[in-house]
Amino acid sequence: MQTDDLKKLAGDIHSKRFESQNIEVKAAGKGCPTRLFDTLSSFSNQDEGGIIVFGIDEREGFAIKGVYDAQDLQKKVTEQCKQMEPPVRALFTICEIAGKIIVSAEIPGVELSERPVFYKGVGRVKGSYVRIGESDEPMSEYEIYSYEAFRKRIRDDIRTVEHARMQLMDVNRMKNYLDAVKTERRNLADNVSPEEILELMGITAEGVPTLAGIMTFSKYPQAYFPQLCITAVALPGTEMGAVGNDGERFIDNKRITGAIPDMLDEAVEFVRKNSRTKTIIDEDGHRNDKEEYPIKAVREAILNSLVHRDYSIHTENVPIRIEMYRDRMEITNSGGLYGKISIDALGKVRPETRNAVLANMLELLKITENRYSGIPTMRTEFFNAGLPAPEFSVVHGEFKVVMRNGYDKESQSISDSIVEFCCIPRTRAELISFTGKSRTYTMAQMVQPLVDSGRLKLTLPEKPKSSKQKYVKA
Numbered sequence: 192m193q194t195d196d197l198k199k200l201a202g203d204i205h206s207k208r209f210e211s212q213n214i215e216v217k218a219a220g221k222g223c224p225t226r227l228f229d230t231l232s233s234f235s236n237q238d239e240g241g242i243i244v245f246g247i248d249e250r251e252g253f254a255i256k257g258v259y260d261a262q263d264l265q266k267k268v269t270e271q272c273k274q275m276e277p278p279v280r281a282l283f284t285i286c287e288i289a290g291k292i293i294v295s296a297e298i299p300g301v302e303l304s305e306r307p308v309f310y311k312g313v314g315r316v317k318g319s320y321v322r323i324g325e326s327d328e329p330m331s332e333y334e335i336y337s338y339e340a341f342r343k344r345i346r347d348d349i350r351t352v353e354h355a356r357m358q359l360m361d362v363n364r365m366k367n368y369l370d371a372v373k374t375e376r377r378n379l380a381d382n383v384s385p386e387e388i389l390e391l392m393g394i395t396a397e398g399v400p401t402l403a404g405i406m407t408f409s410k411y412p413q414a415y416f417p418q419l420c421i422t423a424v425a426l427p428g429t430e431m432g433a434v435g436n437d438g439e440r441f442i443d444n445k446r447i448t449g450a451i452p453d454m455l456d457e458a459v460e461f462v463r464k465n466s467r468t469k470t471i472i473d474e475d476g477h478r479n480d481k482e483e484y485p486i487k488a489v490r491e492a493i494l495n496s497l498v499h500r501d502y503s504i505h506t507e508n509v510p511i512r513i514e515m516y517r518d519r520m521e522i523t524n525s526g527g528l529y530g531k532i533s534i535d536a537l538g539k540v541r542p543e544t545r546n547a548v549l550a551n552m553l554e555l556l557k558i559t560e561n562r563y564s565g566i567p568t569m570r571t572e573f574f575n576a577g578l579p580a581p582e583f584s585v586v587h588g589e590f591k592v593v594m595r596n597g598y599d600k601e602s603q604s605i606s607d608s609i610v611e612f613c614c615i616p617r618t619r620a621e622l623i624s625f626t627g628k629s630r631t632y633t634m635a636q637m638v639q640p641l642v643d644s645g646r647l648k649l650t651l652p653e654k655p656k657s658s659k660q661k662y663v664k665a
Contacts, residue, residue, distance in 0.1 A: 211324075212325070215234075216243075218250070219264060227243070239300055240297065257292050333501075421493075423445045426442065446510075462520070466482060466515075488568065491568050498553060521592070526590060610641060649662060
């Protein structure tokens, strides 16, 4: 970082009074902070790293106070960096602002294969941190394991399920799979028995079914893993816990079980059933139905969650979650990004595959293409539908995709219509008739927010509950 860049950064921090995902401030007016380990760890464990700025006091409104001694500060910060595993290599910059000396320490993100970076004094489990917003949070046992799994190439999808039985597999699906193997993998077409194919393709290991085999071919995988399923809910509002017009918490609520191909079909149908369909009449009078969410994109998102979720013992009690809100749909699965890839690179580069054997099975069954086209397809489908692009995020070891349905624009349009309707004073009865909704929903969810925001006024503000109350455009 150049000194001019540090001056600008310090000015932004002071004027906007903020810390962020990759910015941390420390006062350091009377000495070097003695515990930097959590921030050194969290910044090192994220791709973009982070910057610690010394000499700005958060407790005094992010005022620029300067540091006690720039040279000694760098020495003591470096000593703390050496107590990390692997050691952190900070890059320092010094500048003067209004006679005050401030120092920045740029902490680079380390390679995925070297994470988690932790404080040696307390060990890997207690000394590993992750950055959440502007705070440093202890890394969970699972988050630590996920790094270990990648580094050691642990293949959880082919771990054996000792008490599972081959007799409880779907015979027809297994036959279709064996036929596909012989067709698509010509070197396995001749002189290879079905039992040998099952071993070579990872469905069994020494005759014992693997997790991938169970999840793809078992008649009921949840007999062995009750929570390796999908929980799907359709909700009346925009937040969990909001209730509908009649006090209902859920419009629909379902636990979806079965093998992966079955769960995929049932989950897509759940979304389709609980989605709204808009009818659009074109200039020629032809009717066109527009789905709330592009179903092809929905299928890809659900399939990705089933194929690329973490199937380790740490997450086998956590189902995939589909939550359909009024303005969006969220699909969440255990397991962050796998390998050396960032959120920004999703769909642009070829990532490593967490469950390669499982993905290969589903490819042969024509469930997935296994060509890393899922996210580009999702983006294209939403673009063609005129909807915002899907949003991807990873928080505490969970991967989430958020699909928005344009409700915000629709809601704004309705609000504008109500305000214009109230160009002349309107009674509650007139407003309820205008919206076509229930009395409670109209007044609490549609009219009152407009009053609170100042867009509507009460004609009798001193008597808000009066039967003669009317509402008028402000």
